[in-house]
Amino acid sequence: MNHILPTLPYDPAALEPHIDSRTMALHHDVHHATYVNNLNAAIAPHPELHGRTASWLLRNRGKIPVAARNAVHNNAGGHLNHSMLWRMMSPDGGGEPSGVLAEAIRRDFGGFNAFKNRFAEAGARLFGSGWVWLVSVPQEGGQLKIETTVGHDNPLTLGHFPLMVNDLWEHAYYLKHRNSRPEYLDSWWAVANWGEAARQFGRSLGDADEQPQGEVVFKVPAMA
Numbered sequence: 389m390n391h392i393l394p395t396l397p398y399d400p401a402a403l404e405p406h407i408d409s410r411t412m413a414l415h416h417d418v419h420h421a422t423y424v425n426n427l428n429a430a431i432a433p434h435p436e437l438h439g440r441t442a443s444w445l446l447r448n449r450g451k452i453p454v455a456a457r458n459a460v461h462n463n464a465g466g467h468l469n470h471s472m473l474w475r476m477m478s479p480d481g482g483g484e485p486s487g488v489l490a491e492a493i494r495r496d497f498g499g500f501n502a503f504k505n506r507f508a509e510a511g512a513r514l515f516g517s518g519w520v521w522l523v524s525v526p527q528e529g530g531q532l533k534i535e536t537t538v539g540h541d542n543p544l545t546l547g548h549f550p551l552m553v554n555d556l557w558e559h560a561y562y563l564k565h566r567n568s569r570p571e572y573l574d575s576w577w578a579v580a581n582w583g584e585a586a587r588q589f590g591r592s593l594g595d596a597d598e599q600p601q602g603e604v605v606f607k608v609p610a611m612a
């Protein structure tokens with residue numbers, strides 16, 4: 389087995405009432421598990437891809453054999469993005485960021501509420517399935533931006549560093565909020581894990597004490 393489904397860092401019911409336990413169990417145990425299984429199946433005939441991280445597979449789409457390219461890309465993204473999503477939520481979440489991340493959000497968005505509004509608007513506006521991100525852009529001096537990606541794409545492919553993410557696929561909210569993505573995005577702030585976002589921000593600044601642990605590593609390579 390090359391890629392492994394990470395365990396949830398909390399009980400599936402721990403984010404109630406904001407994210408319901410049925411959605412969490414289905415989302416992690418079925419949807420994310422399927423991406424991991426499909427990724428392993430897609431790379432199985434290609435030994436040169438064994439041992440490559442999901443982030444490498446995403447960043448090196450051109451090196452994937454054409455026959456497997458779409459399956460590897462979509463499922464590596466599904467695996468990587470969901471692995472980040474679980475860490476971006478916490479039963480102890482909510483509130484506001486602090487420290488240097490709060491300062492950077494103030495600097496680049498004019499304030500926390502302005503940032504929240506723009507993040508939610510971008511998430512609501514994306515047509516179809518995708519993700520909404522807070523990223524740091526190394527090519528622009530570490531400026532923070534809000535981006536959306538379609539399918540399971542990830543800003544890593546642009547060399548941008550993800551700090552915060554939310555899932556815009558209907559499977560993330562349909563059981564509780566039905567078709568109301570804005571309602572889901574609004575309730576999600578109560579579980580947003582600003583501690584983890586601050587750690588990601590530290591990693592984006594090269595803080596050696598904040599290097600990610602575990603199998604899934606969000607590491608932006610130097611641009612060639």
Ligand SMILES: [Fe+2]
Nearest residue numbers: 419555557560
């Ligand atoms: Fe999802």
